[in-house]
Amino acid sequence: MLTVTKLQTYEKFDGSIDGWALSAMHDDQSNMIDDDWYVISDLIQGLSIVANGFASPAFAQQVESKLVASTADDATRDLLRTLADRRRLNNAAHSHSEGTP
Numbered sequence: 887m888l889t890v891t892k893l894q895t896y897e898k899f900d901g902s903i904d905g906w907a908l909s910a911m912h913d914d915q916s917n918m919i920d921d922d923w924y925v926i927s928d929l930i931q932g933l934s935i936v937a938n939g940f941a942s943p944a945f946a947q948q949v950e951s952k953l954v955a956s957t958a959d960d961a962t963r964d965l966l967r968t969l970a971d972r973r974r975l976n977n978a979a980h981s982h983s984e985g986t987p
Contacts, residue, residue, distance in 0.1 A: 887956065901973070902922070903923045
């Protein structure tokens with residue numbers, strides 16, 4: 887089950903599972919495991935696809951169902967949506983700075 891603490895750990899390492907795995911300073915209080923990391927990444931990707939308007943209604947519903955099933959509470963869902971929006975906006979800004987339309 888994803889929690890705000892696990893999302894903060896994910897954010898601390900900027901989504902880099904390698905950075906987290908190699909860090910000698912794991913956040914023991916998060917109780918993060920590899921599977922949590924993959925679920926967070928998958929949800930961020932799915933939420934970004936939906937937010938960009940590239941998702942079918944069925945896909946959007948699958949993402950929403952997984953979001954509800956995988957998170958502990960509304961605060962966790964809200965933070966996950968915020969992380970997805972940040973990642974999406976950062977990717978868009980990065981694409982434009984490289985001259986990609």
